[in-house]
Amino acid sequence: MYYIIVNPASKSGQGAKIWSDIQPILEQKEIEYKVFFSKGVEHIIKLVRDLSTSLLRADSDFILKLIVLGGDGTLNETLQGISDFTRVQIGYIPTGSSNDMARDLGLCQNPSENLERILYCNEPLFMDLGCLTYNQSAEQLSDRQFDKQTLKRYFSVSTGIGFDAAVCKEALASKFKNVLNKIGLGKLTYLSIALKQLLLARKIACTITLDDHKQIHLPKFLFIASMIHQYEGGGFKFCPGADFSDGQIDICAVGNIPKWLILIALPTAFSGKHYRFEGIDHYTASKIHLETSVPLWVHTDGEVSMKSSSITITCEPKKIQFLL
Ligand SMILES: Nc1ncnc2c1ncn2[C@@H]1O[C@H](COP(=O)(O)OP(=O)(O)OP(=O)(O)O)[C@@H](O)[C@H]1O
Incomplete structure (x- = not known):
């Protein structure tokens, strides 16, 4: 199960459109997911905090797989909500206007390719x-x-x-x-x-x-x-x-x-x-x-x-x- 955080406002509102383009891929591949839309400044922190505390507390073996669709700021708010970094894995679909992390990692700009990359990733990459x-x-x-x-x-x-x-x-x-x-x-x-x-x-x-x-x-x-x-x-x-x-x-x-x-x-x-x-x-x-x-x-x-x-x-x- 993937928990997807979408910032519809990223890139001045284009985040919502990008989500509507990639959602059918998840449906077509029959991937289990739950999606959450941020409603405003710092809402992502609360969404992620609620998810990570409730799901990680309920099952001590559970690994929370989050997919974040937004820019560097969306990712930043996600980090503030994570209660246990050892049990959370983050997939990132960059849809911001500056996307500096994606630039450094050489991620492509195609959201559906980024989604595929996340879905077929075997081993997480550890970053500081x-x-x-x-x-x-x-x-x-x-x-x-x-x-x-x-x-x-x-x-x-x-x-x-x-x-x-x-x-x-x-x-x-x-x-x-x-x-x-x-x-x-x-x-x-x-x-x-x-x-x-x-x-x-x-x-x-x-x-x-x-x-x-x-x-x-x-x-x-x-x-x-x-x-x-x-x-x-x-x-x-x-x-x-x-x-x-x-x-x-x-x-x-x-x-x-x-x-x-x-x-x-x-x-x-x-x-x-x-x-x-x-x-x-x-x-x-x-x-x-x-x-x-x-x-x-x-x-x-x-x-x-x-x-x-x-x-x-x-x-x-x-x-x-x-x-x-
Ligand atoms: N529904 C929303 N409406 C308005 N702002 C939102 C909403 N959800 C999240 N935000 C705010 O959006 C900001 C994050 O945007 P993000 O940085 O991801 O995209 P961006 O501004 O387009 O890209 P970049 O930072 O790469 O230029 C955060 O400040 C967050 O609080």
Whole structure:
């Protein structure tokens, strides 16, 4: 039995249409499934939490096979609801507008081929899970829910603080994104918002601590992306060579570099060539602690919950099981 989570709103409403195209395949193959549609922001967390607690509790040998149809954000909400990662396997049909995880994995864009791949997968692929903790000083400035007990949020692609999260925050509310998605130019949303946010951005001081000992002080930084996969923001290859199963987080820190030069450097990030610019640095660590001089937006897989001036990021090696 497969439990299918569909985000009908992904890719500006095309998720529903994609589901209606692939549902007949399940019927034709007589595959047992139950489908659930998300009704709004963070509903997927509740759906998955209810499913995983009730089904896993009822039978100690039960393995929950989830198929997620949506973008990176849908997958992100799914992760927050999983109560026991050792007994949940995730099949993923990317239908988002940026699909950065699918890009890194080289998944094809054809939903029915992706469904077949999931149905005939014998062994799950184990991938690292990122975990972001907002420290006590965090200040909630958004209406989104998160785990208030632990102030924790998982991610499968990347988390970022500063400029990249401000871009995500604006893209989530953008009507422009819907229009561009409809004409197949969704990627342009991020590019145009990025240009605007770059003009608005103030450079702020940040201290990065890697694995509890190595400290890096950036007197002026724009953003820090901490990544499990290579891409974020719809194809920016901020961490070329990032390995999703090495137990390490790759970091792209953009610091002391003039704005005009960022305009030249950013496009080179589509091919991962941005490290040739002074002020853009790469690090790896399994634990990262970031302190900024003022609270800034933070995203996990493009989902923005709150601003914070103090976050800790850890990597839980090979914790997610994917049916790929
Ligand atoms: N029925 C719904 N209506 C509106 N928003 C929804 C609904 N269901 C889920 N969401 C929201 O959709 C967002 C996830 O969208 P997702 O990222 O998967 O697709 P996308 O925005 O098209 O793609 P991408 O992030 O790759 O650009 C989450 O913020 C989630 O809360």
